[in-house]
Amino acid sequence: MTQLRFALAQIDTCVGDLDGNADKILQYAHRAAHGGAQVVVFPEMTLTGYPIEDLALRRTFRQAAWDKANWLATELEADGLGDLYVAVGTVGTDHALDKPRNRMVVLHDGTVWAGYDKHFLPNYGVFDEFRIFAAGERTVVVDIDGVRVGVAICEDIWQDGGPVARLAEEHIDVLMTMNGSPYEEGKTHTRYDLAVKRAREVDAPMIYVNQVGGQDDLVFDGGSFVVDRDGTLLERSPMFMEHLGFFDLDTDAEKQTAGEIAPMPDPDEEVYTACVLGLKDYMAKNRFTGVCLGLSGGIDSALVAAMAADACGGHNVHGISMPSMYSSLGSKDDAADLAANIGAHYDVQPIEPLFNAYQNQLQLEGVAAENLQARIRGVIVMAYSNSLGLLAVATGNKSELACGYSTIYGDAVGGYAPIKDLLKTRVWELARWRNRAAAAGVGIGGLRIVGNEQGDPGVPLKDGVMIPVNSIVKAPSAELRPGQKDSDSLPEYALLDKVLAAYIEHAHGRADLLADGFDAKTVDTVMRLVDRAEWKRRQYPLGPKVTALAFGRDRRLPVTNAFRE
Amino acid sequence: MTQLRFALAQIDTCVGDLDGNADKILQYAHRAAHGGAQVVVFPEMTLTGYPIEDLALRRTFRQAAWDKANWLATELEADGLGDLYVAVGTVGTDHALDKPRNRMVVLHDGTVWAGYDKHFLPNYGVFDEFRIFAAGERTVVVDIDGVRVGVAICEDIWQDGGPVARLAEEHIDVLMTMNGSPYEEGKTHTRYDLAVKRAREVDAPMIYVNQVGGQDDLVFDGGSFVVDRDGTLLERSPMFMEHLGFFDLDTDAEKQTAGEIAPMPDPDEEVYTACVLGLKDYMAKNRFTGVCLGLSGGIDSALVAAMAADACGGHNVHGISMPSMYSSLGSKDDAADLAANIGAHYDVQPIEPLFNAYQNQLQLEGVAAENLQARIRGVIVMAYSNSLGLLAVATGNKSELACGYSTIYGDAVGGYAPIKDLLKTRVWELARWRNRAAAAGVGIGGLRIVGNEQGDPGVPLKDGVMIPVNSIVKAPSAELRPGQKDSDSLPEYALLDKVLAAYIEHAHGRADLLADGFDAKTVDTVMRLVDRAEWKRRQYPLGPKVTALAFGRDRRLPVTNAFRE
Known part of the structure; x- marks a missing residue:
């Protein structure tokens, strides 16, 4: 029987603050070791903060991140934590393409182990990763005291195929993922359903460590968790707080033992x-x-x-x-x-x-x-x-x-x-x-x-x-x-908000809105208001993409847009 | 001997204005036919305007563009221009992926011919195309009265390999490209050099039709041209104006006959x-x-x-x-x-x-x-x-x-x-x-x-x-x-501007700037000013990407960025 204790380090990092992030990693690694863990997993791009956007393209920044990862490995060993496996996210470089990579490295025995690079680079909604990173091509299974640990980064588990599908052939004992998944209302359940699907696919428990904290206009909610291959929730960290959770893997057990399950807040x-x-x-x-x-x-x-x-x-x-x-x-x-x-x-x-x-x-x-x-x-x-x-x-x-x-x-x-x-x-x-x-x-x-x-x-x-x-x-x-x-200028908010949700968030056109059951007068009023407001915002952007951000990046439309549905 | 006359329709379109753009296409098609052309080529995404950003993702917009392309084909035939081959850019849909495509269609005989989809989707600098479009996979050679016309769209000619490399095997008589290439100082020469390389690669003259006009914060300079396979400039349209140029292709000639060559403005x-x-x-x-x-x-x-x-x-x-x-x-x-x-x-x-x-x-x-x-x-x-x-x-x-x-x-x-x-x-x-x-x-x-x-x-x-x-x-x-x-607060502009160009536009770090020959005091002053200014701008963005746009998209950095070189 092989037992391995994982620590889930749900921390709040700051983009660009290599020193502060490294100090926090060190502090949580100590707590993890103190709690008896052999492995500690941090969120996506822990060392650099996330999302780092075009900062990744600065060579000087990538060099500083690489130096800091090495410093961290040395420091961990000097502190007597050389035996601990510390999985952190950082920025790497594809030297052939001279392009950054979204990388997981494992710090152990005073060195930075060769890492895993994220395959699927999201490039929709708030994400621009394909712009910045070169995609990884290899799957990685880390052998930790005889336990086969498959790894993946965030979007890798949201897409079918790719690294998880390949890990399914690798007889792994656990799937360990680091994530930078921004908060959306109701997303907790979506993440669980997805994790259960992937745990079944690789026939092993799955660990999901998420970042917590606000970064620019995004909020990361944490809520890290572990699910078993049968869908049982084995651990859940609280939302919106830094937290160190633990999970004990028993490679011989058909079912794993559940640990702490934090309660969920009510929707409001x-x-x-x-x-x-x-x-x-x-x-x-x-x-x-x-x-x-x-x-x-x-x-x-x-x-x-x-x-x-x-x-x-x-x-x-x-x-x-x-x-x-x-x-x-x-x-x-x-x-x-x-x-x-x-x-x-x-x-x-x-x-x-x-x-x-x-x-x-x-x-x-x-x-x-x-x-x-x-x-x-x-x-x-x-x-x-x-x-x-x-x-x-x-x-x-x-x-x-x-x-x-x-x-x-x-x-x-x-x-x-x-x-x-x-x-x-x-x-x-x-x-x-x-x-x-x-x-x-x-x-x-x-x-x-x-x-x-x-x-x-x-x-x-x-x-x-x-x-x-x-x-x-x-x-x-x-x-x-x-x-x-x-209400002199706008429909009553109870109605207005329903139309806005359909028109802006769900991209319904005029015909869709009528089919949704809204009356033609309201639909035309709201569409006219929104289109005119976009036009007014477009008059004062000093750069086009300001406009869509003004109401939450639902629409990233050009400044000049004469199209009317 | 086969002769074919091409018209290069360098026009100014407006994003989203399907009606206005279609009317202008019709007008230039008439002028092209009147000038004896059998083929008329328009810029990239003529019908929709360019760049259309996330507007492409609206299903209702793609439907309207498709309807308008069909209307245009019918209208051309009704006007007696059914024989003319009219190459226009528009947005298509990949129905399997439910994603837009950056498409060239040829209007002829009252119908919209099956088109060509752009392969290489630029996703750097001012471009976000990979975010929006699905990439094309087929190469297309259009047979026009026995002349083999290979086609490509903008970025397809900037990357080695891909469609142009495949067209090199296809014994084409001419490479016809539509472009939406934004103005940068000195870019005219870069485009020529590139076109000559591609003309040699396919062993045929190359036609380069570019958009003209301002669109949001981009300016397109036009300057459409034709180069022969030996690098001879055969036609050049003026910059910054709408223009209809002509090029006569003789498929039997070793060298083509040059037409109008517009003069270049001085740099200022x-x-x-x-x-x-x-x-x-x-x-x-x-x-x-x-x-x-x-x-x-x-x-x-x-x-x-x-x-x-x-x-x-x-x-x-x-x-x-x-x-x-x-x-x-x-x-x-x-x-x-x-x-x-x-x-x-x-x-x-x-x-x-x-x-x-x-x-x-x-x-x-x-x-x-x-x-x-x-x-x-x-x-x-x-x-x-x-x-x-x-x-x-x-x-x-x-x-x-x-x-x-x-x-x-x-x-x-x-x-x-x-x-x-x-x-x-x-x-x-x-x-x-x-x-x-x-x-x-x-x-x-x-x-x-x-x-x-x-x-x-x-x-x-x-x-x-x-x-x-x-x-x-x-x-x-x-x-x-x-x-x-x-000058109480800033270095003299003659020096300041040199340091700014190196630090911002060329992404030189501190060590690079010293190696460039700037003294340490100036370098530290300018770096402190720029970093502090970014931090100050970050305080009032209401959305993070405003910051970089404020000085020209050279840097698309995150709002919170504690990194200091």
Whole structure:
């Protein structure tokens, strides 16, 4: 009987930070050895961070990564961990093609073992790997104390054929994979189903180690796991936290013994936590400790402020109320209440004197005058950002961005937009979830997330309410002219969001939308709004691909696109 | 003896505009037939426009393109052109993979002939084709009245092996290629050398038809040509204009007879014209007739205003002088002189009252106060844009954008940045060239360019000067604090631009830059400026890929990048 203990090191890396990533690998290798593991597996491109995009093309960076991998192997041995097998991801070089490779190396006995290169290079959605890497061609089975360990990297298990199909012929004892799989709602189940299929294919248990943390505009959710060849879940790490899990392989057993199975969050908690983690890591990796944002009293800025407080603490949130002549008293109260609830800094900067100063010179009317109000607010938010060193966060949601209900250089200013991928109806749901969680004792900063692995309950909320109920229940309004309501310009959000999901996310054309059961008037209104919004965004891109990113990379369309369905 | 007359239809298409592109194809097919051609060749993806990016992935768009190709074939026959062979580019579908293809079809006898699909899909620099298309696998030789015509699309001729290598075995009489090859300085010669190599390889003359016009942030320069198998240039179309060239193939002749050879522009004229064409077509394709911009009296805004006047006429240019308390009298005069020279609208909007209104509330200091001035100007430029329906153009050059000498939401606002890919030293050179051309009689709008194929000399310039000499010769300054000069913060531009070219465009690391002969102090200064500027841009991207686009896609780096060489 051969037994082998694997450690699943679900860590949060930072792109380009070779020193920091190597230090963390070292620290987790120590913990793994201390926990009795013979093998420790890290996520895809651990040492370099992921995704590294065209940084991989810089020769100097590849050289530095290679040097660091060697340093790490030496350091592990010097620390008495030479016997441990440490599987880390890094960037390699195909010297014949002078192209980078997405590589797994195994550090052992003070050396960097010849590695495995990813075969399937995803080049769709948020992925551009075929652009950057040369594809691997070999399959690799590592012999560890007589155990045959087959390896694969992320996309290799999502495609039929290729390395996994070849490993099926190799009588392996376990399939060990490292992954950088970005969060999508519901993806956990997709990953399990896939893993079960692959475990059956190779007739061995499969280990799935995923990255955790925010990187640029992506969030990686962790949730590493092990499944047996019969589909039994043997281990599951928590989502959104760094974690070291263990799995004991017994090569003689027909069925493996299950270990720790972390519970799954509910769907609203999952999405809310993903948004907070994205913001929190964006701040950490870009060296910000605080944020500033406009607080209008509306639901979008209230939810973003709550997320920011959960990410960096209420005392690091600077809320700015910027009332105009059209702002209702209720709005100002709601903004102040929210700031008080989360313990944020709160300033009032009326925009009327500034608006009047511009109008003395410019005499603007209509939409130009509405945009002017939004842009004065943008200048004020950026003034706070510049003078206090804060990250400006934008508060736009996906519904309004898709429909162009937003002012470029106005309410759209900011370095990060935490809810840009949430439709408006989801914004309301998450606000309600956060208040329920507050009532149940989840204080400010009390989410289970990277940096709060121990489950600190956070700062308790007065009356157990985080987001003022009035901000959730009142009719949405931009308050840029007297009595304005979103529903003057847009269909009701309950309907709008359904059409947007079909048109944008599922790429349904006009005929499809009618077949989906939407009425022609609504379909034509929404298509016109979205197409016009894309056209408006295209006017101010300074580079074409900005446009699609503005609402979440669902569509990566060209700047000039005269096609109308 | 078999003779066949080819027409080279170098046209300017618009992405997504199936109707407009089809109408233009029809019009050029008539002209080709009228000129006695039996075959007419259009650029890559003529019908859909190019590059179409993820628009290709929309099923509804592919269906519409297919319908339009069939309509076009029918229409050609109805017009009596059924005998003509019309080679157009379009999007196809690989039904097995449900993926688009980059396709050439030949329209003849009222039908769409089975086409040829591009084999090599470029996925580097500005290209993302592997992301979008499935690769073709077949080579195609079209038999036209007994003449064997081998075909290829753009990148197919840039790679060794593949379809051209296979055509070399097929005893073809001519190699006919359609291209969408973006402009780069000096690329004309690279294309010739390549074409000669391929003509030798297939032992037949080669036809190279290229797209012309601006599309999003790319400019296509045209310059279509034919080379003989011995390297003789047989035809050359002008750059930057739509054009119909002809080539008579004699299959029995050892050497073909040369036709029209258009002259080449000088290097400064070439770059200047490329910038104007990019702006002109961006306006046309996004339905703008005028532009607005801040006129500071400096060389950058002066050159951009001159380019804008050449693109849309001086009377469609709205120059706004926005002096602060730190603006010199000379600067205001230079701005007014420039506006008068080009016949632009000219308004003066002092920013001091607005600056004071903000400072009453905000009391900003240092860089925050400097940025405030730039952002007030940004709000004013956008107010003109919104209220008059003008395209705001940004005036930043590549040197200052690379070094972060620019304010986001301030001087960086705009929908198009005509000189963002020009280093500062080149800005001066182009300004001098434009004045020389003005003295030689090239009036405003008098460039030979799409829309001015007949060479209208344009509106003559008073005294033959377009750009005030003072704007060219004075020391550059942002004028955001008293006595400020660019050289306080940056190395002299003559040196800076050389280091930037090496570090950014040629990806030289620190050791390379020292080996290039730059001194360590300069190298460290420039590297620190560029890295810090990237970090600053990364703070406000709202999506990661914005950063690299800000200075011309040389580097497509991730947002968070802690790596330092």
